[in-house]
Amino acid sequence: MTMAHGEPAPRDARGRPVAVIGGGWAGCAAAWTLASRGVPVVLHEATGALGGRARRVERAGLPIDNGQHLLVGAYEATRSLLWAVHGRRVDPGMRRQRLAITPFAPASGAPALATAGLPPPWNLVIAVARARGLSWDERVATLRWMSALRAARYERAAGETVDAMLDALPRRVARGIFAPLALAALNTPTARASSRVFAHLLGRISRGRGASDFLLPALDLSELLPEPAARRVEARGGEIRLRAAAVVTSATDTGVDIYAGGGRWRAAAAIVAVGPHQLAHVFAPGVTAHPDVADALEAAAAMRFEPTATIYLGFRERYRIPGRIARLDDAPGQWIFDRHDVLDRAPEAATARALEGLVAVVISAGAASDDLDARALAARVQSQLKRLDASFPVAVWSQVIVERRATFACEPGLRRPRTAAIGPRIHLAGDYLDPNLPATIEAAVASGEAAGRAIARALAAT
Numbered sequence: 001m002t003m004a005h006g007e008p009a010p011r012d013a014r015g016r017p018v019a020v021i022g023g024g025w026a027g028c029a030a031a032w033t034l035a036s037r038g039v040p041v042v043l044h045e046a047t048g049a050l051g052g053r054a055r056r057v058e059r060a061g062l063p064i065d066n067g068q069h070l071l072v073g074a075y076e077a078t079r080s081l082l083w084a085v086h087g088r089r090v091d092p093g094m095r096r097q098r099l100a101i102t103p104f105a106p107a108s109g110a111p112a113l114a115t116a117g118l119p120p121p122w123n124l125v126i127a128v129a130r131a132r133g134l135s136w137d138e139r140v141a142t143l144r145w146m147s148a149l150r151a152a153r154y155e156r157a158a159g160e161t162v163d164a165m166l167d168a169l170p171r172r173v174a175r176g177i178f179a180p181l182a183l184a185a186l187n188t189p190t191a192r193a194s195s196r197v198f199a200h201l202l203g204r205i206s207r208g209r210g211a212s213d214f215l216l217p218a219l220d221l222s223e224l225l226p227e228p229a230a231r232r233v234e235a236r237g238g239e240i241r242l243r244a245a246a247v248v249t250s251a252t253d254t255g256v257d258i259y260a261g262g263g264r265w266r267a268a269a270a271i272v273a274v275g276p277h278q279l280a281h282v283f284a285p286g287v288t289a290h291p292d293v294a295d296a297l298e299a300a301a302a303m304r305f306e307p308t309a310t311i312y313l314g315f316r317e318r319y320r321i322p323g324r325i326a327r328l329d330d331a332p333g334q335w336i337f338d339r340h341d342v343l344d345r346a347p348e349a350a351t352a353r354a355l356e357g358l359v360a361v362v363i364s365a366g367a368a369s370d371d372l373d374a375r376a377l378a379a380r381v382q383s384q385l386k387r388l389d390a391s392f393p394v395a396v397w398s399q400v401i402v403e404r405r406a407t408f409a410c411e412p413g414l415r416r417p418r419t420a421a422i423g424p425r426i427h428l429a430g431d432y433l434d435p436n437l438p439a440t441i442e443a444a445v446a447s448g449e450a451a452g453r454a455i456a457r458a459l460a461a462t
Ligand SMILES: Cc1cc2nc3c(=O)[nH]c(=O)nc-3n(C[C@H](O)[C@H](O)[C@H](O)COP(=O)(O)OP(=O)(O)OC[C@H]3O[C@@H](n4cnc5c(N)ncnc54)[C@H](O)[C@@H]3O)c2cc1C
Pocket: 021, 022, 023, 024, 025, 026, 027, 044, 045, 046, 047, 050, 051, 052, 053, 054, 066, 067, 068, 069, 070, 071, 244, 245, 246, 247, 273, 274, 275, 278, 281, 282, 308, 309, 310, 403, 405, 406, 407, 429, 430, 431, 432, 439, 440, 441, 442, 444
């Protein structure tokens, strides 16, 4: 058996597997990490598919994603995991391009900005200095603001909102550049989004060459991590159990009892990788008495959630978006993504043969989508695009996916669980644990890997 990083295979004395509860990206990263170290894993997923909030959904034979997932070069944990999973190439499974804000309707006068291929801070300095649609004064004020943020090491007061943070910027810069970035990254309206977390993200993308680059998945989201992780688990003697909601019924220093699918089994340890709103259902009453479990449940219960709507539109005529991502005017669509790659991946599907263009329009934290049914929302987005570009084609195919609990609301002062390590045999994993990050793939992957490593170490020590 091949060992990752030359480590010995830690194994519970009785050869019992570790239970991973939840097959989203955090659970899959944990399962990959354990299996790669020779630890057998039983991965329980409550639904019929792995991937959680970042997964493929098949519609009319097309492998579309449940939402547009944009990563950045600074997401080190995700990049290095994908590097290990997909054969150690640069940015495997992803397409890299420079951070840019390109208005979909250039004539609208909305600001346009593109980073240069220089190390930070010059990539962003040059981007602002060359930005279109801003006056000289606006550019100077923006550069001063960015320099002050850097001097403060990207720290902000814990109770401040993004809107309050952006108050010091010229309005067009705040509303046309930074507020849309904050809304997309935190999936929380800027009036009640945490400036601390946003500033921390700005700090991360300013850390090294390429850190601010956009990374766009070049495979469907399930192929990117969940499916290869499942293959590795099975190849290393483990098991994937779908439609198997699991509950931790008791935990001791020597193992964890799991109830799932009508049966019980004793695991060597457990990684609980469910969403924060699902946490309360995973622990049986006896286990919730543990002070760290109680603390995590209390933090999770205080979280609120934000939706994200994705509207796919397909066209008979060829249609491409230069630069793959463009900024809309928020009425109601916020960003548009070129998704021709989906058609390329399903050349045999009848729908793919009938379409020459496919785009996805995103509405984050979407109050706009709450009171509209799918058909009405698609029609509203189609007329928005026609209003912004008179030559925009008529859609012949559409799909709307509204994720009601896409992310937790990343609000000022939001409390996270005080520890992910609940005793020696249980670890939490998930996108809600890192106080410096919003709900992201990166937060999920980093926590999953950390949990996998910690449990492997604990088992090796027994
Ligand atoms: C539309 C949309 C767009 C997004 N855009 C971006 C983006 O651009 N960039 C970015 O980085 N992030 C983005 N995100 C956020 C990102 O997808 C999430 O942060 C991440 O996928 C969360 O992973 P997770 O494993 O922590 O949780 P989840 O994906 O929620 O996984 C938890 C899993 O546990 C399962 N489960 C729950 N209870 C049980 C149980 N008792 N037993 C077994 N299984 C159970 C659930 O079914 C689920 O599969 C987006 C999310 C959405 C929905």
